[in-house]
Amino acid sequence: MQGIMLLCLLLAIGLYIAAVSKNIIKKLIGLNVFVDGIHLIVVSIGYAKNSIPPIFFNGSGTLTTFVAKAVDPLPQAMILTSIVIDTATTALALILIYALKWKRGA
Amino acid sequence: MFHPFLTKDIFAIPVFVAMPILISIMLLESALIARRESKYVRELTFIAFSILILLSSISIKTLASSVESSIFMGKWIPPFGIQILLNRSNLAIILLIAMTSLGFVCIETEYSILNPLILLLFIGLLGFFLTNDLFNMFVFMEITATASFGLAAISKKKDSAKAALFYLIPAGITTTLFFLSAAMVYGLAGTLNFWQISTKAIELGGFLAAGLLLPFIFKSPLIPLHKWKVNVVRNSSPQGILFFTSLSPLMAFYGFYKIFENFKVPLKLAYFLAFISGTTCVLASINASSSKDFLSSLVYCSIVNTSLALFALFLNFPGIAFMQIIATVLSEFVMITVYLKPNIFADRGEIPFLIALLSIAGMPFTPSFISKVGIITAFFSASQIFGLIACVVVVFSSIYIFNLYKCFEKREEHVKKARTIDIYERTLKYLIMGFIVSIFLLGIFQTEFYKISVLLFPKW
Numbered sequence: 001m002q003g004i005m006l007l008c009l010l011l012a013i014g015l016y017i018a019a020v021s022k023n024i025i026k027k028l029i030g031l032n033v034f035v036d037g038i039h040l041i042v043v044s045i046g047y048a049k050n051s052i053p054p055i056f057f058n059g060s061g062t063l064t065t066f067v068a069k070a071v072d073p074l075p076q077a078m079i080l081t082s083i084v085i086d087t088a089t090t091a092l093a094l095i096l097i098y099a100l101k102w103k104r105g106a
Numbered sequence: 107m108f109h110p111f112l113t114k115d116i117f118a119i120p121v122f123v124a125m126p127i128l129i130s131i132m133l134l135e136s137a138l139i140a141r142r143e144s145k146y147v148r149e150l151t152f153i154a155f156s157i158l159i160l161l162s163s164i165s166i167k168t169l170a171s172s173v174e175s176s177i178f179m180g181k182w183i184p185p186f187g188i189q190i191l192l193n194r195s196n197l198a199i200i201l202l203i204a205m206t207s208l209g210f211v212c213i214e215t216e217y218s219i220l221n222p223l224i225l226l227l228f229i230g231l232l233g234f235f236l237t238n239d240l241f242n243m244f245v246f247m248e249i250t251a252t253a254s255f256g257l258a259a260i261s262k263k264k265d266s267a268k269a270a271l272f273y274l275i276p277a278g279i280t281t282t283l284f285f286l287s288a289a290m291v292y293g294l295a296g297t298l299n300f301w302q303i304s305t306k307a308i309e310l311g312g313f314l315a316a317g318l319l320l321p322f323i324f325k326s327p328l329i330p331l332h333k334w335k336v337n338v339v340r341n342s343s344p345q346g347i348l349f350f351t352s353l354s355p356l357m358a359f360y361g362f363y364k365i366f367e368n369f370k371v372p373l374k375l376a377y378f379l380a381f382i383s384g385t386t387c388v389l390a391s392i393n394a395s396s397s398k399d400f401l402s403s404l405v406y407c408s409i410v411n412t413s414l415a416l417f418a419l420f421l422n423f424p425g426i427a428f429m430q431i432i433a434t435v436l437s438e439f440v441m442i443t444v445y446l447k448p449n450i451f452a453d454r455g456e457i458p459f460l461i462a463l464l465s466i467a468g469m470p471f472t473p474s475f476i477s478k479v480g481i482i483t484a485f486f487s488a489s490q491i492f493g494l495i496a497c498v499v500v501v502f503s504s505i506y507i508f509n510l511y512k513c514f515e516k517r518e519e520h521v522k523k524a525r526t527i528d529i530y531e532r533t534l535k536y537l538i539m540g541f542i543v544s545i546f547l548l549g550i551f552q553t554e555f556y557k558i559s560v561l562l563f564p565k566w
Binding site: 015018019024027028031034035038041042045074075078081082085088089092093096097099100 | 186241244245248249251252255256259267268270271274275278279282283285286288289290292293298
């Protein structure tokens with residue numbers, strides 16, 4: 001419960017900075033905080049207490065017990081993809097900010 | 107669990123996915139390494155799009171015998187595998203997008219980097235319309251968004267970077283919320299595949315609806331997320347202008363359709379969204395009528411027509427909505443291209459412009475005639491408030507149509523005498539002529555067009 005509240009706080013902070021701040025860099029940081037908060041929520045969807053990593057090898061027992069014990073790998077795979085996309089978007093936004101600064105001669 | 111018409115793979119599907127990616131990476135590198143050979147990049151992009159159009163046409167012909175076909179990437183079955191679906195509806199849209207994107211390449215570019223960006227945009231659009239998976243929809247939406255930021259920011263106009271940035275941040279927030287909702291759907295249904303989701307009958311309500319629909323509300327753009335578009339279009343490159351006014355609404359329409367088709371939508375939510383699109387129609391038509399600038403007026407005109415299509419979609423008339431959105435894409439493309447490149451029609455540029463303008467107004471023998479009649483009937487049959495909204499929209503539409511023509515005439519006065527046109531401009535000319543012929547054909551065979559639209563987009 002405390003974890004969920006913390007995540008909601010993180011989302012709120014990110015969203016507030018992205019929406020309200022007039023500084024573009026701060027807006028971008030806010031967006032990143034918001035996206036990271038979302039990532040943490042998605043990871044928590046696939047989390048199970050006392051679970052094992054989702055890698056099957058000979059010592060893992062039967063497939064049925066392994067499936068019952070292992071965490072769900074799909075949310076983690078989704079997050080990996082999302083992190084890559086987020087990095088690309090942030091890089092592009094930074095280039096745009098640089099271009100903006102260059103155009104205005106600031 | 108899967109669709110009964112899950113049949114054989116078609117050779118074109120891997121090519122559809124792989125070819126634009128490979129070519130765009132290749133072009134991007136060549137554009138970065140050999141900056142002086144920008145012509146070479148443009149030629150390659152042009153050839154790539156021509157091949158893609160050819161492939162789309164062949165695939166439509168191949169699909170004539172079967173209903174639809176799908177491929178599982180790496181032969182992994184959902185929920186772990188990625189499913190790419192090819193049916194007549196998304197192939198028809200892809201053919202339209204390929205032709206529009208060819209027009210993007212044919213418009214003169216200041217920077218060679220724009221060509222790989224157009225291909226990247228095409229990859230995103232292709233993936234968005236071909237995927238049958240909620241998460242991949244998010245991925246391809248982000249790819250499209252990244253390319254569109256580039257198209258918006260690369261222009262030489264003073265505020266282009268600023269406008270692109272103020273588009274990037276809300277777009278980032280809305281798509282991230284979509285991602286969160288997709289994860290929640292996975293938590294509820296244990297899958298992200300649309301067919302599997304539809305069998306679970308998940309109700310679309312509260313946060314789930316907000317998260318899944320926000321990016322499409324933003325792209326359409328419906329109130330209250332409508333402010334960004336005019337600013338971006340006014341400062342964008344020509345390709346950016348074309349994307350934001352014609353293809354972005356098509357994406358939003360398809361996204362809404364996919365969500366509404368596969369989730370259980372409460373009637374209250376559908377009515378609420380219909381009310382929002384009706385309000386957007388009124389405000390955008392007032393803005394379009396009062397705007398003195400051609401591009402602003404055109405953007406508001408695009409918003410009005412997209413909102414009308416979405417209104418029909420929310421009231422469960424997807425066939426009519428599809429007709430309306432296709433008419434909007436064709437007409438907007440012709441109007442903007444003629445405005446940006448008046449030389450290709452010498453001093454007769456106002457003829458194609460006027461045909462497109464009449465088409466958007468919903469004149470008889472144009473494709474939006476039946477759709478407009480259908481939508482206005484839907485407005486009146488839904489409730490008296492919607493009827494009142496329809497009356498206001500019709501009045502202001504006539505004013506902004508006149509306003510648009512007036513703005514275009516002013517532009518025509520400054521057009522130089524005709525000069526010799528190169529192969530790209532000639533292609534663009536034939537493309538516009540093809541679009542005008544399509545407008546007439548769809549207008550003449552409206553009943554058939556309506557039947558096909560209902561077949562392609564059945565009610566949920």
